[in-house]
Amino acid sequence: MELFEGTRFVFRTGIRASCRPTVEGLENFPRSGPVIVAPNHLSFLDSVIVQALMPRKVAFFAKSEYFTARGPKGAVMRWFFNSVGSIPVERGEQAAGVAALQTALEILERDQAFGIYPEGTRSRNGLLYRGRTGVGWLALTTGAPVVPVGLIGTERLQPADRNMIKPQHFTLRVGAPLYFEKTGPDHSLPARRAATDKIMDAIADLTGQQRAGTYNQSRQAG
Structure with missing residues (x-):
């Protein structure tokens, strides 16, 4: 923890000094117990921002290559993601995804906070994509409150395909927690879909983004 x-x-000090962000709704973040943090996703830096500015430690999945990147930037990424307890995960493998959700379940069972991007991968056109149901599965399985988070303008900090980070003002909004009945792992796909859609509606209310209506696809998916 130290x-x-x-x-x-x-x-947090660096972000506040260089970007002077607008941060709203931190009082909505539960101070104890398990919490599922569900932000929209516009930038590589979103996890850094959420982990730095939230009142409690938030563990995120992170692509395994972030832990193996070379050079000064790679060293900084490894230091940051290791120090905040991020979880390396392989992309594009179903078995890895199942194992990752099990790891998330274990974090929540320890009354900790876990962050998950319902869109799966970052939006490169600013649209809010349909949520994948892993977040709904976690919410129904654990009964942990889901805190929707809206990030606005973070894509300007490091545009896609750019290595340079340019300090820019952005907004982070923390919504009121959403509560779902704890059903354990035995729940229907429609129930999982309904929970996920409710979470995405809350994120949309925070960001004002236009909805895509489809799933986002990583560049590797073609």
Whole structure:
């Protein structure tokens, strides 16, 4: 915890000094117990921002290549993601995805906060894509409250396909927690879909993004 708090302080101070973000709704974040944090996704830096600015440690999945990248940027990424307890996960493998959700379940069972992007991958055109149902599965299986988070303008910090980070003002909005009845893992796909759609509606209310109506696809998916 001390390592996380030190890292969070460093990044929070740097983000606030360089970007002067507008941060709203932190009082909505539960101060104890399991929490599922569900942001929209516009930038590589979104996880850094959420982990730095939230009142509690939030563990995110992170692509395994973030832990193996070379050079100064790679070293900084490894240090940050390791220090805040991010979880490396392989992309595009169903078995890896199932194992990752099991890891998320274990984090929530320890009364900790876990962050998941319902869109799966970042939006490169600013649209809010349909949520994948992993977040609904977690919510129904655990009964943990889901805190929707709206990020506005983070794509300007590091545009897609650019290596340079340019400080820019952005907005982070934390919505009121959403509560779902705990059913355990035995729930229907329609129930999971309905929970996910409710979460995406809350994110849309926070961001004002236009809805795509389809799933987002990673560039690897073609």
